[in-house]
Amino acid sequence: MPLKPMESARLSVPADETQVEQVLDFVEAFATQVGFDGKALGHIRLASEEAVVNVVHYAYTASRGASGDVGDLVVVLSPIAPDGNEPANASPVGMVIELSDTGVAFDPLSRPPPDISAPAMERPIGGLGVHLIRKLMDGLEYRREDNRNILTMTKRFSPHRL
Amino acid sequence: MESKYAVTFKDGIARVTLTGRLDTNNAPGLADELKKLVGQNPKHVVFFAQELVYISSAGLRVIVFAKQKIGIGTEVFLVGASQDVIDVVKMTGFDSFVAIQESYA
Numbered sequence: 140m141p142l143k144p145m146e147s148a149r150l151s152v153p154a155d156e157t158q159v160e161q162v163l164d165f166v167e168a169f170a171t172q173v174g175f176d177g178k179a180l181g182h183i184r185l186a187s188e189e190a191v192v193n194v195v196h197y198a199y200t201a202s203r204g205a206s207g208d209v210g211d212l213v214v215v216l217s218p219i220a221p222d223g224n225e226p227a228n229a230s231p232v233g234m235v236i237e238l239s240d241t242g243v244a245f246d247p248l249s250r251p252p253p254d255i256s257a258p259a260m261e262r263p264i265g266g267l268g269v270h271l272i273r274k275l276m277d278g279l280e281y282r283r284e285d286n287r288n289i290l291t292m293t294k295r296f297s298p299h300r301l
Numbered sequence: 302m303e304s305k306y307a308v309t310f311k312d313g314i315a316r317v318t319l320t321g322r323l324d325t326n327n328a329p330g331l332a333d334e335l336k337k338l339v340g341q342n343p344k345h346v347v348f349f350a351q352e353l354v355y356i357s358s359a360g361l362r363v364i365v366f367a368k369q370k371i372g373i374g375t376e377v378f379l380v381g382a383s384q385d386v387i388d389v390v391k392m393t394g395f396d397s398f399v400a401i402q403e404s405y406a
Binding site: 156268 | 394
């Protein structure tokens with residue numbers, strides 16, 4: 140079923156727990172339009188939840204304590220166009236999810252990965268979210284730019300789907 | 302499907318029935334419920350997951366909590382989980398200390 144080429148979509152919400160569901164629904168709706176379904180769609184939603192929750196919990200901790208205000212979480216979703224000699228109206232081959240916030244500089248990818256072979260009593264509880272995102276998504280990058288934390292996640296259709 | 306959980310504790314066995322999703326929204330509430338078991342040393346904490354469709358790291362943390370903090374030598378079971386849920390558990394390596402089973406007597 141060929142899909143029309145798509146434009147990017149953007150959503151900005153306060154980085155608050157009450158907004159998480161709305162952001163995830165936004166991501167899932169876009170992913171569905173791109174053509175993801177089933178397991179891949181579930182993976183996109185789960186990875187997005189992990190990333191969004193990290194921002195909600197950590198990005199504005201310092202300012203939240205003082206004034207109770209939180210900053211924004213900006214979500215930009217983009218289709219990935221096919222490479223090479225595809226016609227101009229070819230369907231997307233995946234999507235990019237970019238989350239950014241103006242919170243404290245924090246690179247979630249700089250933490251050491253959890254030791255998943257460690258016995259139960261030695262397993263620390265932190266670091267799980269990023270570990271899951273790495274497993275669920277095809278690409279994960281962080282950069283700091285213009286006082287913003289920018290986390291970029293990429294998911295492509297698996298080859299056998301085409 | 303509405304998301305909810307129910308906890309019972311009898312004869313040293315804590316049974317947790319999960320429905321819908323276990324995620325950032327409701328995992329802290331379940332953690333609070335399980336904290337009440339600290340000191341009562343349940344032998345087993347059994348998560349009945351037949352109706353569970355989605356678990357995120359927040360939900361996994363509750364399972365870790367059950368294993369690490371509730372009692373000494375407490376065994377944790379994940380019963381009747383879907384393949385999707387089992388996949389997420391395996392991605393984090395938690396299958397090494399949670400018994401994944403289809404049923405629990």
